Amino acid sequence: MTEWLGFVTGAICVWLTVRTNVWTFPVGIANNGFFLVVFGTAGLYADAGLQVVFLALGAHGWWQWLRRDTAGGRLEVRRxxxxxxxxxxxxxxxxxxxLTWLLTAVHDTAPFWDALTTALSLAAQWLLNTKRIETWYLWMAADLIYIPLYVAKGLYPTAAVYVLFLGLCGYGLRTWRRTPGHPGGVAVAVA
Structure with a gap:
C-alpha cells in the first residue's frame, strides 16, 4: 500500500512541478514519507536517506517558490x-x-547505482528549487537509471511510476522552455 501511495503522490507531485504549481512541495513531502518506507524496506539506504534530505529541500523549495524577490516579483522559470x-x-x-564508499560499508544492495541516482537527484532538486530549466535533464538521467534498478529490486509499481516520471520530465522540459523569459519562449499560463 505504501508503494502505491508513493506512486500516486509522486505522479501528482511531478505533474504539479510541470505546471509550476507551488503545491508540488507539500505533495512531494508526503511522497518522500511514503518512499522513505519503501526504500528502507528494500535495502536501498541512499534512496531512503535521500527522502529525508528531500523533506528538507522540499521545505526550502516551497519557501523559495513563495517568497518575493527584492523587486516584489516571484521566482520565475529560467535557464x-x-x-x-x-x-x-x-x-x-x-x-x-x-556515497558509493559509504553504501558499500553498510551493505547497500546496489551501492554505485544507489549513490549515482542519489547524487543526480540532489543536483536536480537544487536546480528545481531555483526554477532552472536544466533540472529536467538531471531528473531524466536519474530516471533512466532508477527504472531498471527498481525492476531488478522487484519494486514494479515504483519502476512504473518512474517511467511515468520520465515522460513527465520530457513534458516538463517542453513546458518550461515555453515559459515567458526563456529565449524563444511563448507566453503560457503558469500557476
Whole structure:
C-alpha cells in the first residue's frame, strides 16, 4: 500500500512541478514519507536517506517558490547559467564516489547505482528549487537509471511510476522552455 501511495503522490507531485504549481512541495513531502518506507524496506539506504534530505529541500523549495524577490516579483522559470549548471554537475562526481564508499560499508544492495541516482537527484532538486530549466535533464538521467534498478529490486509499481516520471520530465522540459523569459519562449499560463 505504501508503494502505491508513493506512486500516486509522486505522479501528482511531478505533474504539479510541470505546471509550476507551488503545491508540488507539500505533495512531494508526503511522497518522500511514503518512499522513505519503501526504500528502507528494500535495502536501498541512499534512496531512503535521500527522502529525508528531500523533506528538507522540499521545505526550502516551497519557501523559495513563495517568497518575493527584492523587486516584489516571484521566482520565475529560467535557464541556469554556466556556473550553476557546472556546480550541479561537478557535485555529482564526488558525491557519487563518497556515497558509493559509504553504501558499500553498510551493505547497500546496489551501492554505485544507489549513490549515482542519489547524487543526480540532489543536483536536480537544487536546480528545481531555483526554477532552472536544466533540472529536467538531471531528473531524466536519474530516471533512466532508477527504472531498471527498481525492476531488478522487484519494486514494479515504483519502476512504473518512474517511467511515468520520465515522460513527465520530457513534458516538463517542453513546458518550461515555453515559459515567458526563456529565449524563444511563448507566453503560457503558469500557476
Amino acid at each position: 541556469g547559467g554556466p556556473r550553476a549548471i557546472g556546480v550541479a554537475i561537478a557535485a555529482v562526481v564526488p558525491a557519487t564516489a563518497l
